[in-house]
Amino acid sequence: MSAAQPLLALQNLTKYFPAGGLRLPWTQPDWVKAVDDVSVSIPAGQTLGLVGESGCGKTTITRLILRLVQPTAGEILFEGRDVFELRGKDLLHYRQAVQAVFQDPFSSLSPRMRVGDIIAEPFTVHTNASHQTTIDRVAEALELVGLSPAHAKRFPHEFSGGQRQRIAIARAIATSARLIVLDEPVSALDVSIRAQIMTLLEDLQRQLGVSYLFIGHDLATVTHISQRIAVMYLGKIVEEAGADELTAAPLHPYTRALFAAALPADPDDQHEDLVVSGSVPSALNPPSGCYFHPRCPFAMPRCSAERPLLKAVSATRQVACHLY
Ligand SMILES: Nc1ncnc2c1ncn2[C@@H]1O[C@H](COP(=O)(O)OP(=O)(O)OP(=O)(O)O)[C@@H](O)[C@H]1O
Ligand code: SF4
């Protein structure tokens, strides 16, 4: 892998689902444009944050990366290779290298399996490791996430939500994952536990050099852990920038509204009070032109007629908005 090549790259990635409901055989299906022409990349050892409201397509991206669904169009490249073309040993290598941790630590761990078996499972499926190597690997993973090797004997119901999320992280790192997709990993946890899990994730990244795709809707959490951030709205990336420059000056009106909603109001702040009003339009019948125009305080006549393309506004930043 060359230095310039990202670990993972989504290229024009698109996923349309046929809409549910009664459909007669001769009618064309309507499509839910869950992910629409998304291009982002993640360098080795770094974190890309992905933020957006519920239903904007974040988990569909997770499922595409895990190859649980096929794309309608576009590609996912891992170390430069199209992951949907991988077969045999190469596919096993990919499944081992790319792991995920989901939001709900209560449904993501099988209640009938012991913790040790849960952690060993992806590792033993993908390698022909010996008995002792497996025991050692499980013990090492448990210690890395701040649990004890003795916990391997227990069942998930014996643990708190935060501890269960540590078990899910241990399962991901036991395979020596290169990329972990973290799909809202702290959203279901008590506020007091969230910071501990975030610190653990940062420590593990420093120790292991693993890359993260960190998905969330809480901008403060996402910007804290990420080097770069992609902001999604109705299946499309509307802004992509370094986390620091995005925090210092969000450009897209939707990003600005997300920040306004995330940060406590400062009485001395002279910035206009931007709050996203209205509900998210449906991905089934998105608005004309800019998808954000029905909710945008800056909307101009052009915005309902012409869809803005994601354009570079500097060497490190892209925005899809007619204001730029
Ligand atoms: N299998 C499916 N069939 C039909 N539509 C789907 C399917 N999976 C997802 N969708 C639709 O695709 C869109 C994106 O869903 P997705 O779960 O990716 O959103 P999300 O950003 O993860 O939301 P949340 O923040 O609530 O987790 C939604 O409109 C959803 O209803
Ligand atoms: S293109 Fe127009 S409607 Fe869309 S975000 Fe920009 S100003 Fe608002």
Ligand SMILES: [Mg+2]
């Ligand atoms: Mg989701």
